Amino acid sequence: MTQMLPLELAHKMADRARSILQPYFRTRIPIQDKADTSPVTIADRETETALREMLRMHFPSHNIIGEEHEQVQQGGDFTWVIDPIDGTKSFISGMPTFGTLISLQHADLPILGMIDIPISGERWVARRGHGTHYNDQPCHTSSVTELADAILYCTEPDPFNPAQLACFDRLARQVKLRRFGGDCYLAGLLASGHIDLLVEADLKIYDVMAMVTVIEEAGGCISDWHGQPVGGSDWDGSLVASATAQLHRQALAVLQGKPSQEPPESGI
Incomplete structure (x- = not known):
């Protein structure tokens, strides 16, 4: 198998998350309450499972931290941190502003970050030292100082x-x-x-x-x-x-x- 670059994999992970989440959106699916009373659905868990499988396939030595399943600690310096649905309350109430979060850390430094909004098709991605891109176009914060x-x-x-x-x-x-x-x-x-x-x-x-x-x-x-x-x-x-x-x-x-x-x- 050809080694995939982390950024390429992150894009494929976000695409996979979209393919799972879009059919569930605005449908009647069971909602459970976790121990902290926050809601979770089959869409959250199915998406995170799929993302973890992709990480294990391409970067088996990397650590994984996710919201819905236990941490995977391999002892190395690289750690993926994923949230299949950031905004589950929005997701279950039909609001399209929820997203999938994917990041990669080296030691304690975040070096890659991705925010994908499955329903609107918007994606922000950044690599350390390479700027941030919104749907493949460079973007920048405002110049407001007051x-x-x-x-x-x-x-x-x-x-x-x-x-x-x-x-x-x-x-x-x-x-x-x-x-x-x-x-x-x-x-x-x-x-x-x-x-x-x-x-x-x-x-x-x-x-x-x-x-x-x-x-x-x-x-x-x-x-x-x-x-x-x-x-x-x-x-x-x-x-x-x-x-x-x-x-x-x-x-x-x-x-x-x-x-x-x-x-x-x-x-x-």
């Missing part, structure tokens, strides 16, 4: 604890526009420059790793609310992503209860 000019999105406020909700509300009062809903689609919109800020909480590693490379390679910034990398062992599940470094610093300051103004430039 909160007053920013469009802020959040999937839903329910995961915020009371302290986080207060911080989010404080940030939302300072931006140009606040909207809700979108799941991983929001990360793609940020990478393409349509929105400027994304704030979430109570996420898991499979929710975010694809977003990291897609957003950073498009020119944006992504971290937890403390300014630290997402997905690590000390990560609290929070996320803030911004179109520019200046906007990111301001958003973090507000979320941390600090003054949001950029420091004046030195005249020296």
Whole structure:
């Protein structure tokens, strides 16, 4: 068998996920509640099983982390992180903004990320050092640097604890526009420059790793609310992503209860 490049395989995985998910969309399928009360369907599990089989076939020595099945730890430096349906609540309620997330890490560094939206046929893909592409065309975050000019999105406020909700509300009062809903689609919109800020909480590693490379390679910034990398062992599940470094610093300051103004430039 000819060795397939990771990017080529990621595209084939996303194509396979589309072929499974599209026939299930807006059909009556059983819904189960997992231990954390989040919903899951046969579509989630069937898709992840298919993606894992492709990974085992082409990269049997790589580790695998997914939402619906147990981790596969082979002991190497390469780890695939996959989420067959990011936005299962949207999927089961007929909203087309759910997506499939595929990412590859080397050690702790995300080096490949893909966000695929099966129903609309949109795909964002990024490799470390090669930029982000939307349906094969280069894309970039917006140039917004001030909160007053920013469009802020959040999937839903329910995961915020009371302290986080207060911080989010404080940030939302300072931006140009606040909207809700979108799941991983929001990360793609940020990478393409349509929105400027994304704030979430109570996420898991499979929710975010694809977003990291897609957003950073498009020119944006992504971290937890403390300014630290997402997905690590000390990560609290929070996320803030911004179109520019200046906007990111301001958003973090507000979320941390600090003054949001950029420091004046030195005249020296």
